[in-house]
Amino acid sequence: MHGTLAPIAWIVVGYGAIVAIAAGVGVVLRAPRPRWLDQMAWMLELICVVLGLGALGSLLQGHRPPSMETHIGYLAALVCIMPVAILSMREERESWSSGVVAVAAVATVVVAVRLMVTR
Amino acid sequence: MNRPIGPRPKRGPHLVLMACYALFILASGSRAIVQIATQFHVAPFAYVLSAVAAVTYVVGWFAIRRAAHGRPRLAEVMLWVELAGVVIIGTLSVVRKDWFPDASVWSYYGGGYGWVPAVLPIAALLWLHRTHDKQDTEERAA
Numbered sequence: 019m020h021g022t023l024a025p026i027a028w029i030v031v032g033y034g035a036i037v038a039i040a041a042g043v044g045v046v047l048r049a050p051r052p053r054w055l056d057q058m059a060w061m062l063e064l065i066c067v068v069l070g071l072g073a074l075g076s077l078l079q080g081h082r083p084p085s086m087e088t089h090i091g092y093l094a095a096l097v098c099i100m101p102v103a104i105l106s107m108r109e110e111r112e113s114w115s116s117g118v119v120a121v122a123a124v125a126t127v128v129v130a131v132r133l134m135v136t137r
Numbered sequence: 138m139n140r141p142i143g144p145r146p147k148r149g150p151h152l153v154l155m156a157c158y159a160l161f162i163l164a165s166g167s168r169a170i171v172q173i174a175t176q177f178h179v180a181p182f183a184y185v186l187s188a189v190a191a192v193t194y195v196v197g198w199f200a201i202r203r204a205a206h207g208r209p210r211l212a213e214v215m216l217w218v219e220l221a222g223v224v225i226i227g228t229l230s231v232v233r234k235d236w237f238p239d240a241s242v243w244s245y246y247g248g249g250y251g252w253v254p255a256v257l258p259i260a261a262l263l264w265l266h267r268t269h270d271k272q273d274t275e276e277r278a279a
Binding site: 045087088091095099102103107110112114115117118120121122125 | 148149150152153156157159160163167171174175
């Protein structure tokens with residue numbers, strides 16, 4: 019991943035943490051999953067896609083990370099985790115479904131950090 | 138007597154547990170595949186154990202799903218198997234470091250994954266225990 023993409027990765031980390039906290043609060047309060055949490059999660063996904071496309075462009079320009087397989091695995095996970103989580107919970111709006119969003123957001127944060135480490 | 142098995146509502150803490158298990162299927166499975174395919178000679182024992190962990194998480198995911206639908210037998214076995222695996226492999230990685238030139242998923246009790254692999258089966262067993270108690274109480278009341 020090119021150095022210029024690091025700020026976007028940090029935005030993913032920071033915003034992902036906010037999504038995880040918001041979803042976690044929803045679980046603690048036992049509140050049905052609000053629509054705005056879905057919108058926050060999709061916004062996180064949008065930033066992940068931007069980061070993923072940037073990283074892919076960097077690879078196509080010739081940048082070679084130490085472990086290509088690991089790097090591509092992290093890229094795929096970065097863009098896939100949140101949509102799978104939200105779509106699997108699309109008909110379920112009870113409070114524990116916010117927990118699934120929280121888990122997906124934490125995983126996205128971890129993957130974004132690992133992506134920066136393995137760039 | 139057969140326990141009534143019906144389509145139960147898709148709600149409860151097991152959703153979060155299943156999400157965690159799905160993530161660990163992805164993490165440990167892809168880790169094992171990449172390591173076995175590209176550098177198996179470096180630490181064959183550790184990499185095979187990572188693959189075993191991935192299979193355990195797959196079975197664990199199905200076990201929790203079944204338990205949430207009123208069939209807890211598989212989960213009762215698999216969660217203890219998983220916990221035993223984390224404890225045994227974690228302890229081996231501490232006392233026999235020469236067996237682990239590279240880390241497996243359960244090395245150091247899952248320290249490479251923030252010790253979530255150690256916490257996960259315990260959380261699932263607690264959920265299973267609570268769910269069972271609740272079901273038993275409901276059955277007695279009925």
